[in-house]
Amino acid sequence: MSFNTFGKFFRFTTWGESHGPAIGCVVDGCPPNVALKQEDIQKELNKRKPGQSKFTTQRKEDDKVEILSGVFEGKTTGTPISLIIYNKDMRSRDYETIKNKFRPGHADFTYFKKYGIRDYRGGGRQSARETASRVAAGAIAKKVLEKKIGKKYKVVGAVTQLGILGCDVTRWNDKEIGKNPFFCPDKKIIKLWEKYLLAIRKSGSSCGAIIEVRARGVPVGLGAPIYAKLDMDLASAMMSINAVKGVNIGSGMNSAQLTGEENSDEIISKGKNIKFKSNKAGGILGGISSGQEIIVSFAVKPTSSILSSRKTIDKFGKNTSISVKGRHDPCVGIRAVPIGEAMMHCVLLDHYLMNKAQCGN
């Protein structure tokens, strides 16, 4: 069982509610003797932090992380690493008016029906605030993999579609991603996205997004068939992110439309190197990494917290309507980029370690 724990070998357990005193996680299974400082984690958290542009929620959080255990004299010891982030800019009063109503498209309804109780303030445990813990855990996984695999190991995520506007992924440029507020890899579309999202924000509406995460330098052989396949675990990891509704590996859903000739990536050998002529597989064959770039994309639905009035019921079963005011995020998908990267790091480290044990070498 692992309700609030992610991973099999490199595991993190998250805890905390949006408006509780703090959130945090315990990272277990981290190998010893890896250099780790607070800043390594803080750097990644800063990419996810709310309130960084007009396109994301205006909640202001420092998201300052503290390491409470598992690191001694600047190195991991192999014991659990406990991380804590105190909550600051909470306005629980904002939620008083909706505390008895279920927001359509939200987990309000299902949490209440399941547990018979929920912390409604800011979404409580449902809140995407929980993902800060994942980013922190991912920062640790990244450090470990950079040590074990070396600098060729790199994970990079980007938004490739914003609402109805896709970018051109053949123009993907890593360096562009950090320079715009959308984590967009295609310089040419940024202006258009800006106008589009401003319009959505003004209207009090919201839109979805597609995020693509690529991992380079991943060794061949990670993934354990049949039921710990690398693509299973990646699909599961991405689907666990709030508001995600679909996951693709490589050509993904589009692969249905391809022929066998188009879809299967031919293999050629050049001296000692093995090359693939294409990467429809997204770097995974039979659930095992092939050594190619691993490519995962996922769709984030539009946030359900919108200005227009929507029909719903309250917790007593009565019909009513709801309209969400206060701080507003027109496209929650944007902030999912560092989360997707973090989940990629965690899944890969998990499988990296597992692979050691599987082959017993």
Added chain:
Amino acid sequence: MSFNTFGKFFRFTTWGESHGPAIGCVVDGCPPNVALKQEDIQKELNKRKPGQSKFTTQRKEDDKVEILSGVFEGKTTGTPISLIIYNKDMRSRDYETIKNKFRPGHADFTYFKKYGIRDYRGGGRQSARETASRVAAGAIAKKVLEKKIGKKYKVVGAVTQLGILGCDVTRWNDKEIGKNPFFCPDKKIIKLWEKYLLAIRKSGSSCGAIIEVRARGVPVGLGAPIYAKLDMDLASAMMSINAVKGVNIGSGMNSAQLTGEENSDEIISKGKNIKFKSNKAGGILGGISSGQEIIVSFAVKPTSSILSSRKTIDKFGKNTSISVKGRHDPCVGIRAVPIGEAMMHCVLLDHYLMNKAQCGN
């Protein structure tokens, strides 16, 4: 760890290779006192069986299942149920010519690189033959859920896209599905699909497909946030099926293109009944079932075993080419329908049981 085990509470462990003496599985965590006979399982296996139409592989297998344990006087006892299916129509010689080559798009390459050894006959452990065990396990899960939930519980799967040809899901008709060799729910498109697939088969090529699985009568409250969400487990389950490259829940990847207004399903109360005005969520909110129909779809890539010659390497790293003769499956996706249904049953039962324990009632 669960390399060859699926599920958390209702668990099945599969074993066996395509050309070994037998395949099978052990089902653990099945509640006691559920009526179960060999025929309950056989009936589902017959839907997956190869060689049933000219559109699927010509391998002939009875797929006759035997129950070796866990059932006493016609009822489950709560102890592990061991199932065995003997392999029959094996032509291992067919594979001699390709035993040292890696088929592009196949797991041949990654299995060999990972383990340094593989049973190449018929794909060995990589073969979709393993999925017979899943269908068997799913048949048991179905029996349990039918007893626990009642007859309103129903899972039905269908092919909704064949290669480039989608069907019209608004014409979905349960009764149609079993009447055509494609498990197609839309009567109007069948003729077209027939022509299309015959053409593909003649050319020795192959195509992909999209399968949609719907579950009705699922109680509200199944799914355990944050890391045992129902949609995580469904995504993982479907991604574990051979050749699957993408998974959608409800509006899935398309949800990126929707606005908040379009996407969030309004809730209305009619007397004691709660209704949703739409089902973009696919029956899952915040990882928990909402009581609506659960809708999952997934893409199966075209099989890589095609007639045309493809560049590849052999296990010694030399360039060569490959062209797969022998029994041929123009669209493996078709046979994924009962597998998708089985995985749906298994995931739902797993969560049904888990939910009992979570709330402790």
Added chain:
Amino acid sequence: MSFNTFGKFFRFTTWGESHGPAIGCVVDGCPPNVALKQEDIQKELNKRKPGQSKFTTQRKEDDKVEILSGVFEGKTTGTPISLIIYNKDMRSRDYETIKNKFRPGHADFTYFKKYGIRDYRGGGRQSARETASRVAAGAIAKKVLEKKIGKKYKVVGAVTQLGILGCDVTRWNDKEIGKNPFFCPDKKIIKLWEKYLLAIRKSGSSCGAIIEVRARGVPVGLGAPIYAKLDMDLASAMMSINAVKGVNIGSGMNSAQLTGEENSDEIISKGKNIKFKSNKAGGILGGISSGQEIIVSFAVKPTSSILSSRKTIDKFGKNTSISVKGRHDPCVGIRAVPIGEAMMHCVLLDHYLMNKAQCGN
């Protein structure tokens, strides 16, 4: 995998080192709607707290616990409960002199050999300080079981042997246990134990102990054969406590010396009640609770931190000797009583919840 997580369904993950800023745990799988306050946990922690009598270590710790998540308006919500206890009375300097030496009988040697690094201050992660987290988790489990089962549910632990001096368990009196510094259930032996332990303390030596934990009101049917037997999990739980070297269920190791007639507990029915004429089984048959009192006992070895000089090596492999000064605990076993009780609560709740799911009712 569960390096720092205990339990299958009701799970707690502990973290923290003896001389780090804090220790704590995350409790996952706690059912919702159970009343829980800080004091419920504090009360149990106070029983384990060091520095309470001259017979235990003189380290002074408030062991004040804070609840960081999972409780809303005085009730559990079904989400993870994060608990933190700040460390206070740390004298890391005491450990400088032994930082490169391995204490015989301690985990110093094995931790260093395994991880190549360790936080030596106060034993770091090896320290029994970690058990405060278990006691906290156990306090939560107790609250849940008292709600689910009712007041007839009761767990009580005691020291039944102190070094070479066993007490007479036929004189076991629950009320006596809290009145003496040894958690002794037999009033008559207390004076003797006092003299004995003072002598040991004066000489700078140490002694072992046997702790017995009894659970009453446990329903029949908890425990899942074959590999989640209740006695397996109890043995594992008790063996996980620092310094424990042996575990008995019911007549335990002594059962080897009994005949079949002596050992098997006859069953009689009185009206609607089922009674057993004896309880050699310790309340567990075939790994499943029988409804009788569950009786577990375990031996705690004498602490290895003693005054006399002992031969050892340092981390460079050189022969040296060691003698431990500073705060000294002549019998660590005494403080193991609340820990044993806590582990009993946790195992029983785990199985209580599992049983709901197993039978699916």
Added chain:
Amino acid sequence: MSFNTFGKFFRFTTWGESHGPAIGCVVDGCPPNVALKQEDIQKELNKRKPGQSKFTTQRKEDDKVEILSGVFEGKTTGTPISLIIYNKDMRSRDYETIKNKFRPGHADFTYFKKYGIRDYRGGGRQSARETASRVAAGAIAKKVLEKKIGKKYKVVGAVTQLGILGCDVTRWNDKEIGKNPFFCPDKKIIKLWEKYLLAIRKSGSSCGAIIEVRARGVPVGLGAPIYAKLDMDLASAMMSINAVKGVNIGSGMNSAQLTGEENSDEIISKGKNIKFKSNKAGGILGGISSGQEIIVSFAVKPTSSILSSRKTIDKFGKNTSISVKGRHDPCVGIRAVPIGEAMMHCVLLDHYLMNKAQCGN
């Protein structure tokens, strides 16, 4: 969850009832490329086989094992190894007379109360027949460890106490063990045991036993604190064996009576070698192997199937009495020796593999 699965990484799932068509297990997580033949497993099974001497049950079983998967051309492939043993000498009629009665000291009562149904024939799933699967799995683990560690790796088990008669373990002689029907390591006591057990058998009574299992050549560093300690897993493993009621590591329960001076094993360095002056710890410190011989002992209670009439109830709650006729085992403990060895192999391989992943080297 792992009701019928043992292990974390090297895992085996057992299935089957005493009087069903077959029993067996699926071994998962076995590293690839290890030579394995049917005889490697058969050899170990033959040591456990019933009907080998007048001191064990007269049920005649070939216990012939078949390998159904996971081995290709004489080597493991890293995929699951399915093993099957058909049941032969079943006399289900013997059990008709007791099918509605609960044998005191047996799991009859608790299985029925838990599941509401049970296969009563020969004890069904409760039967020690299940342990044949463990011995088979252990034979595989042994092969893997002999390859990975080398020939210095050796596990040897023996009976050290038979009823009230202990042997002298200082006279332990590996070679003696296989030469007598008791697996006794001490030549001098054999004659006495023979007389003693014959007397017990004649009287239709039964006696318990203590089994000790020693593992040599185990590398330092196996075991994962805090909740996957090697001693936890060994205690759990041995406690899972039918009829076991107590487990000791090293000096075990006796450690309560020792002083710190007596108990802590001094360490000395001789050139590059590290030696311990004693082994009270049984080779485990802080839950991690120290490189010393690992010593585990456990008590098996006397079988409850005895000739004398015992009070009990039937499944309708009525008082009655029972007396077990038919095939009779005066000391089931004797046959636990190969089972204890098998569990030792499995736990050690599990930790050996885990350790690879933990340190990530």
